[in-house]
Amino acid sequence: MYGKGILKGLGVTLKRFVNTYVDDLKWLGKRYYTAEGLAHRSSKDASGIFTVQYPEEKLPVPEEFRFIPFLVYDETEEGNEIRCTSCGICAKVCPPQCIWIVRTSDPKTGRPVPAPADFTIDADICMNCGLCSEYCPFDAIKMDHDYEIASYGRTVYGLEDLMKPASYYAEIRPINNSIEEAARKAKEEAKAAKAAARAAKAAQ
Amino acid sequence: MATPIEAPTLDFSSRFPEGVVADERKGFEGYIVDADKLIEFATALRDEFGYDYLSSVTGVDYVAEEMLEVVYHAYKTIGGAGLVYKVQVARDKAEVPSLYDVFPGADFQEREAWDLMGIKFTGHPDLRRILLWEGFDGHPLRKDWQEAYYEADVKPFKSRWPEGNFYRSEEKVDYKANVKYPGNFDPEKWVPEGEDALYGSLAKYEDTDTSGLKTDHITVNLGPQHPSTHGVFRIAATLDGETIMNMKPVMGYLHRNHEKIGERNTYLQNMPFTDRLDYLSSMSNNFGYALAVEKLMNIEVPERAEYIRVLMAELTRVQNHLFAIGMFLNDLGAFFTPSLYAIEERELVLDIFEMVSGSRMMCNYFRFGGLARDLPEGALTMIRGLAFERLPRKVDEMDRFLSDNEILRSRTVGQGYLSAEDAIRYSAAGPMLRASGVPYDIRRADPYSIYDRFDFNVAVRQNGDIFDRYIIRLDEIRESLRIIQQAVEQIPEGPIQTGKPQYQVRVPAGESYGRVEGPKGELGFYVVSDGKANPYRYHVRAPSFINLTAFGPMCQGLKIADVVAVLGSIDIVLGETDR
Numbered sequence: 001m002y003g004k005g006i007l008k009g010l011g012v013t014l015k016r017f018v019n020t021y022v023d024d025l026k027w028l029g030k031r032y033y034t035a036e037g038l039a040h041r042s043s044k045d046a047s048g049i050f051t052v053q054y055p056e057e058k059l060p061v062p063e064e065f066r067f068i069p070f071l072v073y074d075e076t077e078e079g080n081e082i083r084c085t086s087c088g089i090c091a092k093v094c095p096p097q098c099i100w101i102v103r104t105s106d107p108k109t110g111r112p113v114p115a116p117a118d119f120t121i122d123a124d125i126c127m128n129c130g131l132c133s134e135y136c137p138f139d140a141i142k143m144d145h146d147y148e149i150a151s152y153g154r155t156v157y158g159l160e161d162l163m164k165p166a167s168y169y170a171e172i173r174p175i176n177n178s179i180e181e182a183a184r185k186a187k188e189e190a191k192a193a194k195a196a197a198r199a200a201k202a203a204q
Numbered sequence: 205m206a207t208p209i210e211a212p213t214l215d216f217s218s219r220f221p222e223g224v225v226a227d228e229r230k231g232f233e234g235y236i237v238d239a240d241k242l243i244e245f246a247t248a249l250r251d252e253f254g255y256d257y258l259s260s261v262t263g264v265d266y267v268a269e270e271m272l273e274v275v276y277h278a279y280k281t282i283g284g285a286g287l288v289y290k291v292q293v294a295r296d297k298a299e300v301p302s303l304y305d306v307f308p309g310a311d312f313q314e315r316e317a318w319d320l321m322g323i324k325f326t327g328h329p330d331l332r333r334i335l336l337w338e339g340f341d342g343h344p345l346r347k348d349w350q351e352a353y354y355e356a357d358v359k360p361f362k363s364r365w366p367e368g369n370f371y372r373s374e375e376k377v378d379y380k381a382n383v384k385y386p387g388n389f390d391p392e393k394w395v396p397e398g399e400d401a402l403y404g405s406l407a408k409y410e411d412t413d414t415s416g417l418k419t420d421h422i423t424v425n426l427g428p429q430h431p432s433t434h435g436v437f438r439i440a441a442t443l444d445g446e447t448i449m450n451m452k453p454v455m456g457y458l459h460r461n462h463e464k465i466g467e468r469n470t471y472l473q474n475m476p477f478t479d480r481l482d483y484l485s486s487m488s489n490n491f492g493y494a495l496a497v498e499k500l501m502n503i504e505v506p507e508r509a510e511y512i513r514v515l516m517a518e519l520t521r522v523q524n525h526l527f528a529i530g531m532f533l534n535d536l537g538a539f540f541t542p543s544l545y546a547i548e549e550r551e552l553v554l555d556i557f558e559m560v561s562g563s564r565m566m567c568n569y570f571r572f573g574g575l576a577r578d579l580p581e582g583a584l585t586m587i588r589g590l591a592f593e594r595l596p597r598k599v600d601e602m603d604r605f606l607s608d609n610e611i612l613r614s615r616t617v618g619q620g621y622l623s624a625e626d627a628i629r630y631s632a633a634g635p636m637l638r639a640s641g642v643p644y645d646i647r648r649a650d651p652y653s654i655y656d657r658f659d660f661n662v663a664v665r666q667n668g669d670i671f672d673r674y675i676i677r678l679d680e681i682r683e684s685l686r687i688i689q690q691a692v693e694q695i696p697e698g699p700i701q702t703g704k705p706q707y708q709v710r711v712p713a714g715e716s717y718g719r720v721e722g723p724k725g726e727l728g729f730y731v732v733s734d735g736k737a738n739p740y741r742y743h744v745r746a747p748s749f750i751n752l753t754a755f756g757p758m759c760q761g762l763k764i765a766d767v768v769a770v771l772g773s774i775d776i777v778l779g780e781t782d783r
Contacts, residue, residue: 013605064580095476
C-alpha cells in the first residue's frame with residue numbers, strides 16, 4: 001500500500017508525543033525542576049521530550065568538565081599562599097599561547113622568586129583544552145566549572161581575577177583533589193623521612 | 205569481496221630502470237620518481253600493481269634543500285599496506301605533471317597544493333586556487349611565508365614567559381600591515397578574475413538542442429549563505445532549465461590554514477587543534493593524529509588505552525552518523541523532527557564524552573602513547589547502558605521511522621548515482637565508497653589499533669545512490685555498536701599511558717602517515733619531523749574535502765533540488781573541508 005511507510009513513521013512520532021505526557025504523569029509533576037527529574041531526562045531510560053529548561057534548570061557538569069583556567073591558592077594561617085611558582089610550563093604548553101606570566105625577581109639579588117608577579121589569561125583566545133592544568137607540576141592552575149561568562153566586552157583575566165581558594169577547587173573536583181592531596185602528602189612524608197634520616201646521620 | 209590477488213612484487217628496477225629510486229633518507233620510505241616519469245609510474249601502479257586508490261596528494265617545502273616535494277599515498281582497494289611515492293622539483297620552478305587523467309581524485313588535492321604550496325600541476329584542467337581567494341598574495345604553506353600577526357616561527361613564544369607582559373597583537377601591529385596584498389593592489393579597481401575563471405570552467409557544456417531553438421544556460425550560485433550547505437559553502441552551477449549541466453563547489457570560507465598553525469605548534473599543542481577539524485567527531489581526529497605521531501616516535505599504547513580509544517572512536521561514529529542522518533533528512537525537507545530525534549541520542553553520547561574528556565565536542569582526549577586520563581567511575585556503566593539497551597532500540601526506531609517513507613524513497617532511490625569504479629577513481633572514502641559497493645574499510649583493510657580483535661562486518665551497499673548512502677550509515681551504527689559491546693566486555697584494567705606524561709615529546713626525524721577510518725571516511729595525518737619540537741610538515745587528508753571531488757560529477761543531470769540531497773548524503777563538515 002502506498003503511504004504505508006509514511007504512516008509507520010507517523011506512528012513513531014505519535015508514540016513519542018504520547019510518551020512525553022505519559023512520562024509527565026508517571027513523574028507527577030516532578031519531571032521538571034527537580035534533580036531526579038533532570039537526571040532521568042538525561043539518562044538511558046529517558047523517554048518523551050528531553051528538553052532542559054535552561055536557565056531555570058541547569059545540567060550538572062561532570063567533574064572533568066573544563067572551562068577557562070584559574071589559579072589555586074591555599075588559605076593558611078599566615079595568609080593566602082598562591083601555589084603557582086611561575087615556572088612557566090603552562091605558558092609553554094598553551095596551544096593558542098594565551099597565558100602570560102611575569103616572574104617575580106628578588107629586588108636585591110635579581111634572582112627569580114617562585115611566585116608570579118603578574119599572570120594574565122586572555123580568555124578570548126583560550127580554547128579550554130585543559131593542557132595547562134594537566135601539565136602543571138604544582139596543581140596550581142586548574143580548569144573551572146563556571147561557564148556563564150559571556151560578556152559584551154573582551155575578557156582578559158589578571159592575577160586577581162584568576163585567584164580562587166583551594167576549598168573551591170576541592171568543591172568542584174572532589175575526586176581529583178583527594179588524589180592530588182594524597183600524592184602531595186606522600187611526597188612531603190618522603191621528604192620529611194629523608195630529612196630525618198639525614199639529621200640522624202649528621203648527629204652520629 | 206573479491207579474493208585478494210597475489211600482487212606482483214614491487215620490483216620497480218626492472219619495470220622502471222630509470223627514473224624511480226627508493227627514498228633512502230633516514231626515517232623516510234617509498235620511492236622518488238622523476239617528474240617526467242610520474243604519469244607512467246602512476247598508471248603502472250594502478251593497472252599493473254593494483255594500487256588503484258590514490259589516497260592523498262600533498263606537498264612539502266624543503267626550504268634548506270631548495271626543493272619542493274609532492275607526496276602521493278596510494279593504496280589497494282583490496283586492502284593491505286600502502287605505497288608512498290614522491291616527486292622532487294626545484295623550489296623556483298615547481299612544475300609537476302598532473303595526475304588528473306589517471307586519478308581524477310587528485311583534482312581538489314592538486315588545486316590545494318597549488319593554492320597553499322605553489323606547485324604547478326601541468327595538464328590540470330582547472331588549476332585555480334581552492335581554499336584562498338583569487339587575489340591572495342603568495343602560497344602560505346611555503347616555509348618563508350609569514351601570516352598576519354606573525355610572532356615567531358614556532359611556539360612557545362618567548363614573549364609569554366618569564367617577561368610576559370600582556371599585550372594584544374593588534375596593538376603592536378598596524379592595521380594596514382596586518383594583511384599582505386599583491387603589488388599595486390587597489391580594492392576599488394580590483395576585478396574578481398577568479399569568478400570569471402570559475403564560470404568559464406563551468407561553460408564547457410555544449411548545447412545539443414536540435415529543435416533549432418536557441419537556449420541560454422543560466423549560472424546559479426547556491427550559497428555561500430544557504431541553510432542546506434551545512435556551513436558556508438557555495439555551489440556554482442550551470443543550469444539548463446532546472447537540470448544541472450555542470451557544477452563546481454566553491455569552498456574555503458572557513459579556511460584558517462590549520463596546517464600552518466600545526467607547523468607552528470609543538471606536537472602536543474596540535475592535539476586540541478585537531479578537535480576543530482571535523483568538530484562533530486573530535487575523538488576520531490585525535491585518534492588519527494595520535495597514530496601518526498606514535499608511529500614516528502615508535503611507542504606502544506597500553507591495552508586499556510587501546511580499548512578506550514576504540515570505544516571512543518566508535519561512539520564518535522555512532523553520534524556522527526546519527527547527526528548525519530538527522531541533518532540529511534533536514535536537507536530533504538523533513539523539517540527538524542528526524543534531526544531532533546537523532547540529536548537526542550547524540551546528546552547521550554556527548555554526555556559520555558563530557559564525563560570522560562571534560563568537553564562535549566572539543567574532546568582533546570588522546571595523548572601520544574595513551575590517553576589524558578582514565579575513564580571516570582560510572583562511565584563504563586553509561587556506555588553499557590547505551591550500547592546494549594538504548595541505542596540498538598533507537599536505531600531500529602529510526603529505521604522504522606524513516607527507511608520506508610515513500611517521500612524519502614522517491615527523493616533518494618536511484619538519484620545521485622556513483623559507480624564503484626568512479627568512487628575509487630574520485631578517491632571517495634568512507635560510507636560514500638562503501639555505499640557504491642566497494643567494501644573498503646581501513647579498520648579491516650589495513651587494521652590499526654586493536655581493530656583486528658573485534659568481530660564486525662564491513663557495511664556495504666551495492667547501489668551507490670543517495671538512499672544507500674543514507675541506509676549504510678544505519679548499518680554502520682549497528683556494526684559500531686557491536687564493536688562497542690565487545691570492547692566493553694573485554695576491556696582490561698591497567699595503565700592508560702606509556703611512560704610519564706610529557707608536554708614536550710621527542711619525535712625522531714622522519715615521516716609518517718597515520719590514517720583511521722573516521723566517520724566521514726579515511727582521515728589521514730601526514731607528519732614530517734626534522735627532530736625538533738615542532739612538526740616540520742603537518743598535513744591532513746580530510747575526507748569531507750576529498751569526498752567533494754565526486755560531488756560535481758554525481759550531480760550532473762539532476763534537478764537543482766536534488767543537489768541538496770546529494771550534498772547531505774556526502775555528509776561534510778566545513779571545519780574539515782576548509783581547514
